[in-house]
Amino acid sequence: MNDMRIVERDLDSTDIKIAARDVQVYYGENHAIKDVSVDILHKTVTAFIGPSGCGKSTFLRCINRMNDTIDVARMEGKIEIDGTDIYDRTVDPVQLRAKVGMVFQKPNPFPKSIYDNVAYGPKIHGLSKSKAELDEIVEKALRRGAIWDEVKDRLDAPGTGLSGGQQQRLCIARAVATEPEVLLMDEPCSALDPIATAQVEELIDELRENYSVVIVTHSMQQAARVSQRTAFFHLGNLVEYGETGQIFTNPEDPRTESYITGRIG
Amino acid sequence: MTDAASHTSLTAQSDLVKRRNAAEKRFRAYGLTAIMIGLAMLVFLVVTIVGSGWNAFFQTRITVQVELVQDEIDAAEAGFLKTAAYRGIISANLREQLTALGLGTDVSDDDIEGLISRRAPAALRDFVRDNPDRIGDTVEFDFLAQSFIDGYFKNRVTRDIAERSRNVSVAQLDLIDQMRDAGLASKAFNLDFITGNDASESSPEAAGYGPAILGSLAMMIVVAVLAISIGVAASIFLEEFAPQNRLTDLIEVNISNLAAVPSIVFGILGLAVFINYLGPLSGTDWLKNNSAFVGGLVLSLMTLPTIIIATRASLKAVPQSIRDAALGVGASKMQTVFHHVLPLAAPGILTGSIIGLAQALGESAPLLLVGLVLAQGAAAPETVSDFFGGPNTAMPAQIYQWSTRADPAFYERAWGGIIILLIFLVTMNTLAVILRRRFERRW
Numbered sequence: 001m002n003d004m005r006i007v008e009r010d011l012d013s014t015d016i017k018i019a020a021r022d023v024q025v026y027y028g029e030n031h032a033i034k035d036v037s038v039d040i041l042h043k044t045v046t047a048f049i050g051p052s053g054c055g056k057s058t059f060l061r062c063i064n065r066m067n068d069t070i071d072v073a074r075m076e077g078k079i080e081i082d083g084t085d086i087y088d089r090t091v092d093p094v095q096l097r098a099k100v101g102m103v104f105q106k107p108n109p110f111p112k113s114i115y116d117n118v119a120y121g122p123k124i125h126g127l128s129k130s131k132a133e134l135d136e137i138v139e140k141a142l143r144r145g146a147i148w149d150e151v152k153d154r155l156d157a158p159g160t161g162l163s164g165g166q167q168q169r170l171c172i173a174r175a176v177a178t179e180p181e182v183l184l185m186d187e188p189c190s191a192l193d194p195i196a197t198a199q200v201e202e203l204i205d206e207l208r209e210n211y212s213v214v215i216v217t218h219s220m221q222q223a224a225r226v227s228q229r230t231a232f233f234h235l236g237n238l239v240e241y242g243e244t245g246q247i248f249t250n251p252e253d254p255r256t257e258s259y260i261t262g263r264i265g
Numbered sequence: 266m267t268d269a270a271s272h273t274s275l276t277a278q279s280d281l282v283k284r285r286n287a288a289e290k291r292f293r294a295y296g297l298t299a300i301m302i303g304l305a306m307l308v309f310l311v312v313t314i315v316g317s318g319w320n321a322f323f324q325t326r327i328t329v330q331v332e333l334v335q336d337e338i339d340a341a342e343a344g345f346l347k348t349a350a351y352r353g354i355i356s357a358n359l360r361e362q363l364t365a366l367g368l369g370t371d372v373s374d375d376d377i378e379g380l381i382s383r384r385a386p387a388a389l390r391d392f393v394r395d396n397p398d399r400i401g402d403t404v405e406f407d408f409l410a411q412s413f414i415d416g417y418f419k420n421r422v423t424r425d426i427a428e429r430s431r432n433v434s435v436a437q438l439d440l441i442d443q444m445r446d447a448g449l450a451s452k453a454f455n456l457d458f459i460t461g462n463d464a465s466e467s468s469p470e471a472a473g474y475g476p477a478i479l480g481s482l483a484m485m486i487v488v489a490v491l492a493i494s495i496g497v498a499a500s501i502f503l504e505e506f507a508p509q510n511r512l513t514d515l516i517e518v519n520i521s522n523l524a525a526v527p528s529i530v531f532g533i534l535g536l537a538v539f540i541n542y543l544g545p546l547s548g549t550d551w552l553k554n555n556s557a558f559v560g561g562l563v564l565s566l567m568t569l570p571t572i573i574i575a576t577r578a579s580l581k582a583v584p585q586s587i588r589d590a591a592l593g594v595g596a597s598k599m600q601t602v603f604h605h606v607l608p609l610a611a612p613g614i615l616t617g618s619i620i621g622l623a624q625a626l627g628e629s630a631p632l633l634l635v636g637l638v639l640a641q642g643a644a645a646p647e648t649v650s651d652f653f654g655g656p657n658t659a660m661p662a663q664i665y666q667w668s669t670r671a672d673p674a675f676y677e678r679a680w681g682g683i684i685i686l687l688i689f690l691v692t693m694n695t696l697a698v699i700l701r702r703r704f705e706r707r708w
Contacts (some may be wrong), residue, residue, distance in 0.1 A: 071590060073511050098595030108586035110605060120604070122596035171590070178594055 001107040015042040017182060018063060022075035025058055025067065032058050036235045037076075040182075045204060045213045047223035047244065050233035051259065056216045057105075059233070060088060060184050063214065064100040065093045081182065101180035105187040107167035109159030109174070114151050116168055117159040121178035137177060143228075145173025145206050146203045165196025172203060176211075183207060185215040188217045189222065201226050220260055224248050314683050321681025324470060325418045327381060327444065327620035329522055331358045331389065332403045351386035352378065355408065366447055369440045370477040382409035384464065384471040410450060412470040412674040414441050418452050421673060458681060461636045469674035474682055476646070477663035480557050480637065481626060481689075483652050484659060487561020488625050489566055493618045495565075496572030503573075504580040507600050524570035532631030535563035540635060550654035552597070554636040557657040563635055564625040571624060575617020579610040612704040621695040623690050629661030638662045660686050 018040040025033035033055045040046050048056035058067065065086060067073040079086050098121070109117050118138045119126075128134035138155075139230055142148040149167040153160070159170055168188060175183060185204070189197040204226050207213055217223050223230050224244060231241040231252075238257045240247060251257045276308070331354065343348030356378040363369040364395070369377060385408040393400065409415075413433035416422035419439075427435045444450040461473025507513045538561045544552040551558040584605045590599040607614075633636070637659050646652045658666070660682060668679040 066589065066591070066592065069588070094595050094597045096595075097593060102589075102593040104586060104589055104593065106586055108584075108590040110587065111609065112592060120591075120596075124594075124596055124600055124604075174590075174594060 007217040016040070017042040017081065018043075018214075019080045020062075021078045021080075022040075023059065023075065023079060023127075025055070025062060026074045027058075027070070028072045032236055033062070035050060036111050036233075036238045038231060038238060038241055040212060040214060042212050043208055043210070044229060045208050045215060047227035047228040048216045049218075049220055049223045049230060049259075050216065050239075054217070054233040056231075056233045057186050057234040060186055060216050064097050064102055066097075066102065067218065068093055073129070079165065097176050099180055099183040101175035101176050101178060102182060103168070105190055107164055107171050108165050108193060109162070109170050111158065111160050113156045114159045114162070114170060115155040118145075118174050119179045121174060121177060125178055127178065130164045134139045141173040141177035142170075142208070144176050144203075146199060146206075147173055148242045150227055160221060163196075165192045167194055168200060169203065172200070172207075176207070181211065183211045183213045184214065187216050187218060190218060197222070220248070232259060234259070259263060271326070283462070298376050300431050304398075309544030314680060314687065317677065318680030318684045320421075320459055321678045321684075322454060323419075323452050325415040325450060325452045326407040327359075327410050327414075327450045328448075329355060329359050329381070329406050329408055330362055330403050331355060332498050333393060333400045335400050338400060347619060348386040348390060351389045352381075352383075355389060355406075363440075363444075366596070368443050368447065368552065372436050372440050375441045376434055376440070376450075379424045379433070380414055380441065381410055382411050382470050383468045384409060405551070408454075409470045410441075410503050412468065414438075415452075416674060417441065417694065418445075418450075419677075434440075440587075442478050449528055458678070459685065463658075466670055466672065466675075469672050469678060472667070472675070472678060474660065474663060474685060477658050477660045477682070478685070479646060479652065480657040481660045482561070483557035483627060483646075483657065484561040484564055487558060487623060487653070488565045488622060489618075491561070492565040492568040492572055492621060492625075496498060496569050496618070496621075496658055497614060498577050499569075500573045500576035501582055501602060501607070504577050505606065506598065520570050520573050524574060528567050528628050529630040529634065534566065535559055535631060535635045539563070550650065551607075553654070555653045555656040557637070557659075558653040560632050560637045560657070560659060561653075563631045564628060567628065568621040568625045568633060571621040572614075572618050576610070577613045577643070579607060579613025579617065598607045612701045615704070616697045616701045619693050623693040623697075626693070627661055627686060627690060629659070629665050632662045633665070660689075 014024070016039045020036060020038045020040075023033055023036045024031065030262045036055075036059055040106075048060060058073075061067045062075055062079060063081075063086075075087065081096075081100070084091065096180045112120075115138055118141050119134055122134060128137055139148065139152075140153065147166055150166060151170075159167065162170060168191070172183075172185075172188070174236050179236060179245065188204075189200050192200065201222065204213055204215065208228075215223075215226065227244045229242065230244045230247040232247065232251075232255075234255050240251060240253045242252075247256065248260060251260065284316065337354055341347055344350045356374065359373070359381070360369070360377050363443075385406075385512065389406065392404070392406075411433075412420075413422050413427075413430070417427075417433075417438055422433060422438075424435055424438060427433045427438050441450055457471070457473045459473060459478070460475045461471065462475055463473065463477075464471040493525065503513060503516065519702070539552050539562055540554055544554075550556065553559070587602055587605050587609065590596075591605045596604065602644075637657055646657070647657050662680040664679050664686065667675040667682065670676075
């Protein structure tokens, strides 16, 4: 398998799903994100790459307002999803997070059964009217998470008892169970072995049919493998954003070139 | 230099290594010594407590066949000092019995009467009142022996003491020895010590911890309801919802300081606020001197910081990733806390709360200030209102109270009370450990 193979994928859509304008994020005195403006397309996998501490995760967490939970974080600018400013006073972050799912760096299943892990989101959002309907949602989500076959016989087993890769796919299933429109993934494969990584990457490619996926990754190969568009962050700035093929083969900015050739970062 | 380094022997220790190893050995020895001293103290404590208090659970009883004659009872009931008349009935029957066995012929009537507890006549009278149909029969009673006689059975009272004492005579001791041989007097387990009421200073043999245990129970209920609910709610708010700023820092420091405030200060506070200020204002019995409710409030104040600190620590121990996971699927803050964080923190919260309760159970100083010490003769409460609001006492206060009484028999009973209290405390702490083991979940 050629790790650096750059898929010649056609963009399925050119609809803008998320539009960020002049986003600034401060952690106390620290200016973590500077003037980031980016348009993320619908039904597209967008990769954020860049050296550690460049702000890519911080920016990702802005998209579903997870930074609200950090007291010292302060955000300026505008992020619109389908034309609605998500930082508007009238937007409820809880509803937003149902629409914008998130998968974290470390697999973090609830210390509950596999079934309850997936059913929790639909339950609190009232997506099912009956037990049968909930069962259906859980099965569908686990199938989408490509883990159904492995766990269908032990849905009552604790989610924390699965292997790392299975746990991460369970977390993805949990995230898609609430039928989000955008799926944010913060280095979803950093704790996984190559086989589990391959499974998750395959899954990301399938998810593209329904969702707009934004993935933060440290691995440039991964970005090249799974994404259609790539954004390169450096020191809190969005340096370059474009089609993945173009970023990796013909970057415009010298900093991008240095990074992908391994000279910085 | 590099030559020397590369050829250092692995078997010969350099001075530096020798010093380092010696220091480590010394440190281990210090630690071991400290633990040994601690263990020795513990063993000494347990041996002393059990050795001094064990006898309190046993009481000497004297078997007397009492013939319940209608005329005698009528005469006794007609008299002004009724129990005194019953006392006469008991001693007459005992004398008759002893004479039949050829015992105590040279012992005076007063001495025979003095063998039996002053509480015995009341017990006989209660029996007659409850069982009028038994009048005319001869009924066998096991009356408590008077405390000095009991003390003789427990080696507390010796003949030397009896020679100099006004309360007990050598003749009585000789007689009771003979009665013991005849099977009329023996020492047996005494449940009344745990369940019975307090008795006057002159009859320690009849005194029990019943009301004190109930009083402690009432206070524990108040503490469990108030301190745990308020403490846990406050900690959840501080830990999960409150913003981190100067004000919350100040509150945090103050809570930690409160945990170090001497308990008697809480007693003074309770006296000033609950009894002197809120009591007259509310006009209820529950906020009065002596009431278990006030005792519970004071102990709740004292326990709150302990519970808050334990709860916050266990909330802090729940990994942030669980909160992220819940928020990530669109749970609200409150759902996150109640569905995920709290269940994971529950074992720690439970342990902290039980330890807080155990601490409150053993506390006496603040209770002395809010009057939870009945002079004597405390009776068990009969209604719920009495349970919380009536004159009451608590285990540690009762122990303190008895340890100050002159009769050494009370001293022994104070030690016995400490055994009861320790059993409660050990049970609660064990429960805390078991709950912790059982419900601890890994993630």
